Amino acid sequence: MSIRAVVFDLYGMLTEDLGRDGYDALLRQMAAVLLLSADGFSAAWCQVGRRLTTGGFATLEEGLTHICNVLGTQADAERIEAAVELRVGYIRANLCPRDDAVETLTRLKSLGLKIALISDCGLEVPMLWSETPFAPLVDTALFSSREGLCKPAAVLYLRACERLGVLPEECLYVGDGNGQELSGAKAVGMTAVLIAVPGAVHYDYGRLEAASWQGPRVAALSDLMNLVD
Numbered sequence: 001m002s003i004r005a006v007v008f009d010l011y012g013m014l015t016e017d018l019g020r021d022g023y024d025a026l027l028r029q030m031a032a033v034l035l036l037s038a039d040g041f042s043a044a045w046c047q048v049g050r051r052l053t054t055g056g057f058a059t060l061e062e063g064l065t066h067i068c069n070v071l072g073t074q075a076d077a078e079r080i081e082a083a084v085e086l087r088v089g090y091i092r093a094n095l096c097p098r099d100d101a102v103e104t105l106t107r108l109k110s111l112g113l114k115i116a117l118i119s120d121c122g123l124e125v126p127m128l129w130s131e132t133p134f135a136p137l138v139d140t141a142l143f144s145s146r147e148g149l150c151k152p153a154a155v156l157y158l159r160a161c162e163r164l165g166v167l168p169e170e171c172l173y174v175g176d177g178n179g180q181e182l183s184g185a186k187a188v189g190m191t192a193v194l195i196a197v198p199g200a201v202h203y204d205y206g207r208l209e210a211a212s213w214q215g216p217r218v219a220a221l222s223d224l225m226n227l228v229d
């Protein structure tokens with residue numbers, strides 16, 4: 001069956017992955033403005049991470065208020081807002097396209113292919129999405145924090161197909177292999193492709209799939225063009 005759509009992961013795919021040092025520094029800064037210990041905040045943030053990325057809180061403010069409560073404090077609204085601003089600023093700065101990302105999306109679209117995005121992410125990404133150069137090039141974007149579930153849930157991939165009007169077998173799914181995203185895509189019938197960019201930095205949790213992936217792989221976004229011709 002010929003390929004009619006390409007479904008992209010976001011971090012480590014269209015953008016660089018979040019580097020560990022920058023991410024840890026952000027958590028320390030957020031802890032400082034909330035007057036919390038860095039270690040306590042970081043542990044609590046990790047604990048509620050799943051809820052933050054699956055729509056368990058309506059806003060980041062709500063999530064941070066919950067974390068403060070868990071840690072036995074009550075931050076005032078101004079401090080919560082300052083922490084939100086730090087987080088949103090960090091996410092905005094990290095939504096920069098990889099060198100060949102915009103060009104590749106543009107070329108894929110010019111071939112008549114449909115484009116989707118599926119990202120496991122917090123509420124900041126959908127908030128900022130329209131500011132990114134990706135927005136006009138992506139036909140449908142599914143964010144875990146809006147959809148209420150993370151990869152590798154089959155329903156997420158099937159929802160992307162439904163919104164694009166294509167079958168899973170007509171889709172390439174490409175990502176850097178976090179969260180079992182490749183096997184999830186393969187399980188619904190998509191052709192899953194690992195992007196393994198030399199020298200990429202990962203803020204990693206669960207990259208076992210990338211290490212053991214035996215399926216197709218590309219070393220750069222632009223190499224995708226060879227898979228859709």
Ligand SMILES: [Mg+2]
Binds near residue numbers: 009010175176
């Ligand atoms: Mg990724």
